[in-house]
Amino acid sequence: MPSILDWIATAPLEELRKHPAHPQNRPEKMLRYFPAKSWIPDICQRNYGKWIRRKIIDPGIIEVVSETGEKLYLVKVVMPVRVSTSTMYYLLDLADKYGIGWIQATKMGNLVILCDSEDKARALAKELRDNGFVVGGWGSRLWNIKICSTYLTCTTAVVDAVTIEKALGEELIKYFYEELPAKLTIKVSACPNACGGGFDAADIGIVGYPASVPLMEGWRIRVLCPPRSLLEACPVGDIKMITDEKGRPIGADIRGMTCMCCGRCHDFCDAIAYEPSEIGVMILVGGKCANTGAGPRMSRVIIPFIPAEPPKWPTLVAAIKKIIDVWVANAKKGERLGDLIARIGWDKFFELTGFPKPEDYIKPLDKAPGWTRYGWQPLYLRRQDENKRYVGVRVPTDLMALSAALFEIP
Ligand code: SF4
Ligand code: SF4
Known part of the structure; x- marks a missing residue:
C-alpha cells in the first residue's frame, strides 16, 4: 500500500480528481463568495435606503432612525491596533447581551456594536467604560489613532508604532469625548510604505523612516540572503556586490551615495539593520478623504524628522x-x-505653530549664486542635515563630500 504522499505524487490526474477529498467533490469548499446580504443584519436589510435621521446622543452612541420608525443605536468602542482573543470574546459576548448580535469593524480601526434600544446602548456604554474601554469618538471628536501592524508582522518597520499610539492616546484621550471643531483622524505608519496611512488622507499623519543608510554586516549576507537578489532589491542600485578573486559573490555593501533610505534591503535581508540612533518620524497634516469642504486632499510634511x-x-x-x-x-x-x-495659508499655520518651514531644514548644497535650489540635494544628504540639526549625531562628511563630487558641484 503506497503512502498518501506517494499516491499523490504518482497517481494520474483523473484519479486524483475522483478522490472524495478533492475540492471538486466538496462543493461547500468551492464556494468563493457569500451573498452580500448574509453580512447585513436583518434590521438593516429591512430599512435599506429608508434611514432618514441620524443623531449623536452620546460621544460614543449614534441613534439612526428609519422612516418605518425602527431605530438602531451604534455604540463605538475605540480600539487599539491589537487586542487579545479574550478581549475580543468579551466584546462579542457584550454584543450578544446588549446588542442584536452584530458588530462592525470600521476603517479607523474601531468596533461598532449594534443595539436596538437606547437603554441597552447606554447600559452597554456604561459597562464598557466601567471596564476601562473608551466609548466615544463620534462626530466632531478624535475618531481614533490608527496605526499599522508594525513589528508584530512586519520586517520593514522602522519605529514601533504601537508605542506612539499608546503615548499619544494617553495624552489625547479627552478628545474622544470633548467636542472639537470637526472630525480628527490620526494615522501612524512605522515606515514609508504607510500601510497605516499618514501620507494619504489623515488630518495628522506620522510616518517612521530611517534618517541614514542602513547598516550592513557584509559577511552575513552570504549566509542570510543571496547577494545577487539583494542587489536587485535596491531600487536605486546603491548596493554593490563583493566578489572573491574568482569573481564569485561573497557579500554585498551599501555605497550610501544614492540611497534614499527606503528600507527595502532591510526588508529583504536580516543582515541589514537601521542605525538605532538615527531613526525617527515625520509629521504630516491636512489630508482627508471626505468630499466635504474643499474635497479630499493629501497630507503635507510639516516636520521632516523627529528622532525616535x-x-x-x-x-x-x-x-x-x-x-x-x-x-x-x-x-x-x-x-x-x-x-x-x-483658509489661512501655510505661512500663517507655520507662524501659529512656531514650527520652522520644511525648506528651512534643508541646507543649500553650495553657497555659489544659483546653487540654492533644494531639488539638487540628494535625499540622503537632506536627511543627514536633518539629523545634524535635530539629533546632533555624526554626519559622515566623507560621504557628503563624495556625493558632492558625484553631482559635480563646482
Ligand atoms: S507601514 Fe511599514 S511597518 Fe507598517 S505594516 Fe506597512 S510596511 Fe510594515
Ligand atoms: S535603503 Fe533602499 S535605497 Fe538604500 S540601499 Fe537599501 S534598498 Fe537601496
Whole structure:
C-alpha cells in the first residue's frame, strides 16, 4: 500500500480528481463568495435606503432612525491596533447581551456594536467604560489613532508604532469625548510604505523612516540572503556586490551615495539593520478623504524628522498637541485641519505653530549664486542635515563630500 504522499505524487490526474477529498467533490469548499446580504443584519436589510435621521446622543452612541420608525443605536468602542482573543470574546459576548448580535469593524480601526434600544446602548456604554474601554469618538471628536501592524508582522518597520499610539492616546484621550471643531483622524505608519496611512488622507499623519543608510554586516549576507537578489532589491542600485578573486559573490555593501533610505534591503535581508540612533518620524497634516469642504486632499510634511524617543515620544507628543491646540483655537465650526490651513495659508499655520518651514531644514548644497535650489540635494544628504540639526549625531562628511563630487558641484 503506497503512502498518501506517494499516491499523490504518482497517481494520474483523473484519479486524483475522483478522490472524495478533492475540492471538486466538496462543493461547500468551492464556494468563493457569500451573498452580500448574509453580512447585513436583518434590521438593516429591512430599512435599506429608508434611514432618514441620524443623531449623536452620546460621544460614543449614534441613534439612526428609519422612516418605518425602527431605530438602531451604534455604540463605538475605540480600539487599539491589537487586542487579545479574550478581549475580543468579551466584546462579542457584550454584543450578544446588549446588542442584536452584530458588530462592525470600521476603517479607523474601531468596533461598532449594534443595539436596538437606547437603554441597552447606554447600559452597554456604561459597562464598557466601567471596564476601562473608551466609548466615544463620534462626530466632531478624535475618531481614533490608527496605526499599522508594525513589528508584530512586519520586517520593514522602522519605529514601533504601537508605542506612539499608546503615548499619544494617553495624552489625547479627552478628545474622544470633548467636542472639537470637526472630525480628527490620526494615522501612524512605522515606515514609508504607510500601510497605516499618514501620507494619504489623515488630518495628522506620522510616518517612521530611517534618517541614514542602513547598516550592513557584509559577511552575513552570504549566509542570510543571496547577494545577487539583494542587489536587485535596491531600487536605486546603491548596493554593490563583493566578489572573491574568482569573481564569485561573497557579500554585498551599501555605497550610501544614492540611497534614499527606503528600507527595502532591510526588508529583504536580516543582515541589514537601521542605525538605532538615527531613526525617527515625520509629521504630516491636512489630508482627508471626505468630499466635504474643499474635497479630499493629501497630507503635507510639516516636520521632516523627529528622532525616535520610545516609549513616551515626548517631542512628538508635544508637537501633535501643539498642532491640535492651534487648530482648536483658530478653526471655525466644521472646519477640519486641512480646511483651516487652506483658509489661512501655510505661512500663517507655520507662524501659529512656531514650527520652522520644511525648506528651512534643508541646507543649500553650495553657497555659489544659483546653487540654492533644494531639488539638487540628494535625499540622503537632506536627511543627514536633518539629523545634524535635530539629533546632533555624526554626519559622515566623507560621504557628503563624495556625493558632492558625484553631482559635480563646482
Ligand atoms: S507601514 Fe511599514 S511597518 Fe507598517 S505594516 Fe506597512 S510596511 Fe510594515
Ligand atoms: S535603503 Fe533602499 S535605497 Fe538604500 S540601499 Fe537599501 S534598498 Fe537601496
